[in-house]
Amino acid sequence: MTGSNHPIEDSAPDGVTRREFLGAVLTTSLLAGLAGPDLWAAGDENGIPYRKLGRTGERISLVGLGGYHLGMPSDDEVSIKIIRTALDSGINFLDNCWDYNGGTSEIRMGKALRDGYRQKAFLMTKIDGQTKKAAAAQLDESLRRLQTDHLDLLQFHEVIRMTDPERIFAPGGGMEAVLEAKKAGKVRYIGFTGHKNPAMHLHMLETAATHQFHFDAVQMPLNAMDAHYESFGQRVLPVLVKNEIGVLGMKPMGAGRLLDSHTLSPVECLHFAMNLPTSVVITGCQSLADLQQAQDAARSFKPLSAAETAALLARTEQAARNGEFEGYKTTNNFDGTAHNPQWLG
Numbered sequence: 519m520t521g522s523n524h525p526i527e528d529s530a531p532d533g534v535t536r537r538e539f540l541g542a543v544l545t546t547s548l549l550a551g552l553a554g555p556d557l558w559a560a561g562d563e564n565g566i567p568y569r570k571l572g573r574t575g576e577r578i579s580l581v582g583l584g585g586y587h588l589g590m591p592s593d594d595e596v597s598i599k600i601i602r603t604a605l606d607s608g609i610n611f612l613d614n615c616w617d618y619n620g621g622t623s624e625i626r627m628g629k630a631l632r633d634g635y636r637q638k639a640f641l642m643t644k645i646d647g648q649t650k651k652a653a654a655a656q657l658d659e660s661l662r663r664l665q666t667d668h669l670d671l672l673q674f675h676e677v678i679r680m681t682d683p684e685r686i687f688a689p690g691g692g693m694e695a696v697l698e699a700k701k702a703g704k705v706r707y708i709g710f711t712g713h714k715n716p717a718m719h720l721h722m723l724e725t726a727a728t729h730q731f732h733f734d735a736v737q738m739p740l741n742a743m744d745a746h747y748e749s750f751g752q753r754v755l756p757v758l759v760k761n762e763i764g765v766l767g768m769k770p771m772g773a774g775r776l777l778d779s780h781t782l783s784p785v786e787c788l789h790f791a792m793n794l795p796t797s798v799v800i801t802g803c804q805s806l807a808d809l810q811q812a813q814d815a816a817r818s819f820k821p822l823s824a825a826e827t828a829a830l831l832a833r834t835e836q837a838a839r840n841g842e843f844e845g846y847k848t849t850n851n852f853d854g855t856a857h858n859p860q861w862l863g
Contacts, residue, residue: 564608572764582611587802589619644675652863653692709735735764
């Protein structure tokens with residue numbers, strides 16, 4: 519019998535085309551060559567893996583607690599229990615935003631961070647303000663709600679218009695307020711978020727570079743559908759890794775819509791995002807059961823092989839083709855500042 523001349527191609531799993539498999543091999547090799555998950559590893563706490571946050575020297579949990587969903591349970595006590603259970607379990611990364619649920623998410627998190635819990639948390643929130651006045655006012659309101667004198671990370675929320683970077687970095691723009699807050703000790707690190715198009719993230723990074731500014735972290739959708747459509751993972755992630763900027767992966771389940779496609783399980787969604795060189799994978803938890811699922815996924819995570827990655831991507835390719843299950847990219851349903859432009863200042 520004659521041996522194969524294409525051992526890598528022939529190792530493709532069933533149902534995966536040669537092109538899909540080679541694409542996954544290339545993507546996996548590229549990211550691993552820059553900084554694979556193992557290179558970013560930073561030990562663990564209570565079995566929860568930790569990773570480095572870019573060049574900051576900070577250690578954060580591989581899975582983070584999303585802030586939006588914490589405002590959705592019917593009473594404060596459920597949310598407080600979720601937050602404190604997460605912190606006690608070894609999860610230290612907390613996500614939030616000034617506009618989530620009209621401030622309820624931050625208020626509940628502030629209550630949960632009493633009694634010594636603030637010291638266990640790496641606390642992040644976001645502001646919408648792009649003028650100095652709006653950014654400063656929103657930051658101070660967030661600090662009051664969160665019942666803390668400082669944030670570990672503050673991010674400019676929803677960079678979803680090509681004009682946003684110039685507004686933020688302009689004279690009298692939001693960056694002036696945030697830099698003053700950092701100097702005053704209210705903010706330790708600075709980042710930005712967005713979910714619309716990778717070109718907008720790249721423009722924000724380019725604008726920062728022209729102002730000799732280096733972001734500490736960047737947040738974006740990273741999931742098994744993103745890889746097929748307007749991909750942040752393919753276009754932005756390598757830039758962040760190369761420049762040692764912390765990678766905050768969000769929407770690992772596509773805001774729940776990826777599950778509606780019936781292509782992957784919740785744990786497969788989380789493991790795919792964890793397999794990228796993410797500093798943290800942020801997931802929403804509305805119940806203790808959701809939190810347990812996230813904890814179990816983090817504790818059971820093992821780096822995926824190229825074949826395993828290709829198999830997951832093959833299962834999502836058809837559903838992901840036109841962005842139907844990534845509405846945050848293709849509609850304005852997720853654009854809070856589009857519906858409330860006054861938040862921008």
